[in-house]
Each structure stands twice: as C-alpha cells, then as structure tokens.
Amino acid sequence: MMNDKTSRLIFVLITVIATILLTACQTGTEEPAIKISSNSVELSPIYYGDLYNKEKEEIEKRLKDFMIGKRFIDLPTFAYGDIIQIEPLNFETGQYEIYDYIVDENGNIxxxxxxxxxxxxxxxxxxxxxxxxxxxxxxxxxxxxVQGKLIHCLLIRCEIDNNSFAFATLVLNVE
Incomplete structure (x- = not known):
C-alpha cells in the first residue's frame, strides 16, 4: 500500500509531466488577425491562413463553411464609392492585393x-x-x-513572413 508521501510524490510528478506536455503542444506562433471596417461598421473576417487559399474551390469552400447558419441577406451593405479600411492587428506586411468577386447564394464565385x-x-x-x-x-x-443586392467576396491577400496569407469578407452592394 502507498503511503501519503509516495502519493504526493506521484501527484507532483504527474502534474509536472502534464505541464511539460501541454507546454510542448503550443506552437508559439500566433495566427495573423485582421480588422476590416467601413465607417463604424466592422466586417467579419474569414481567415484562410497560409494554406488552401490559392484555388477558386478552396476559397469557395471556406465561404460556404463561413455562411453555415447565416443568411446572405443579413450581410452588411455598402454603396459603391464607400471606403473600406484594413488594419493588421498582430502582423506587418508590405502591401495588400484585394480582389472583388461576385458570389451566388451557394457560396460559388x-x-x-x-x-x-x-x-x-x-x-x-x-x-x-x-x-x-x-x-x-x-x-x-x-x-x-439577393433581394436586388449582389453578394461581393472581398478577398485580401498579403505576404507575412514570406508566406502568402488570405483573408476575406462578404458584403452586399446597395445602389
């Protein structure tokens, strides 16, 4: 039978090993975060990261995943000519490439x-x-x-630490 001292030692060893294992699981790098807004309206970013952001099908898959449980008609609306701002929250980049795609209600470009x-x-x-x-x-x-408004996917590409990252947001246009 184990005595109290042995039980405490085993508990301390298990705690130390668990802490070491959990620490080893952390990657130590933070995923890039971005803020997309216009005037006082903050847009929901769709994160692609540095993988699976090159092909049309990859972009569409993420759009479809993002819209699960949401309605396209509830997307924010903007008039042509409105200014949209991009603010990197935890990274630096030299320049952005922004693409404007028209999307259907199924998330297809x-x-x-x-x-x-x-x-x-x-x-x-x-x-x-x-x-x-x-x-x-x-x-x-x-x-x-959708109710007279087109769905726009604004895809934002940039280089972060020599990797291509992509972000997107969905908006509707108003005339």
Missing part, C-alpha cells in the same frame, strides 16, 4: 476568378484603405442578386 486586384492606399494611422467600386457589368449578374 460566379464572376471571373482571374481578375486584377483593386488599388489600395495607406493612411497615416497604419491602416490601408480601398474604395468599394462598381467593377462589373452588374446587369449580367442580376439573376444572382
């Missing part, structure tokens, strides 16, 4: 996937801005509109 990125400008507060612009023949996508 219906506009051309191989497009030129939107121009961006930096401001003095460390934030990057771009203008939400009408870049498509909207009439050709009217059948995909």
């Amino acid at each position: 219906i506009s051309d996937y191989d497009i030129v990125p939107i121009s961006v400008t930096s401001n003095k507060e460390g934030k990057t801005e771009f203008t939400f612009e009408e870049g498509y023949d909207l009439e050709s996508y009217k059948d995909f509109a």
Whole structure:
C-alpha cells in the first residue's frame, strides 16, 4: 500500500509531466488577425491562413463553411464609392492585393476568378484603405442578386513572413 508521501510524490510528478506536455503542444506562433471596417461598421473576417487559399474551390469552400447558419441577406451593405479600411492587428506586411468577386447564394464565385486586384492606399494611422467600386457589368449578374443586392467576396491577400496569407469578407452592394 502507498503511503501519503509516495502519493504526493506521484501527484507532483504527474502534474509536472502534464505541464511539460501541454507546454510542448503550443506552437508559439500566433495566427495573423485582421480588422476590416467601413465607417463604424466592422466586417467579419474569414481567415484562410497560409494554406488552401490559392484555388477558386478552396476559397469557395471556406465561404460556404463561413455562411453555415447565416443568411446572405443579413450581410452588411455598402454603396459603391464607400471606403473600406484594413488594419493588421498582430502582423506587418508590405502591401495588400484585394480582389472583388461576385458570389451566388451557394457560396460559388460566379464572376471571373482571374481578375486584377483593386488599388489600395495607406493612411497615416497604419491602416490601408480601398474604395468599394462598381467593377462589373452588374446587369449580367442580376439573376444572382439577393433581394436586388449582389453578394461581393472581398478577398485580401498579403505576404507575412514570406508566406502568402488570405483573408476575406462578404458584403452586399446597395445602389
């Protein structure tokens, strides 16, 4: 039978081993976080990380996962010409590439996937801005509109520590 001293020793050893194992499981690196907003409206970012963000199908899969349990009509609405700001919360990057895709209610990109990125400008507060612009023949996508509004996927790419990262957000346009 174990005595009290042996039981305490075993408990201390198990606690120390568990602490060491839990510490070893931590990667020590924090995933990049971003804030996307316009005026006082904060947009929900969709995180892609540094993997699975190159192909159209990978982007669509994450859009579909993000929208589970949500309705497209409840997305924030913006007028063409509105300024959208990007603020990195825990990383630095040299520049962003921003792509504006038209998406259907199933999360499929219906506009051309191989497009030129939107121009961006930096401001003095460390934030990057771009203008939400009408870049498509909207009439050709009217059948995909949700209550008269098109769904836009704003995909944001940047280099962080020599890796390509992607973030996105979904918005509706108003005229």
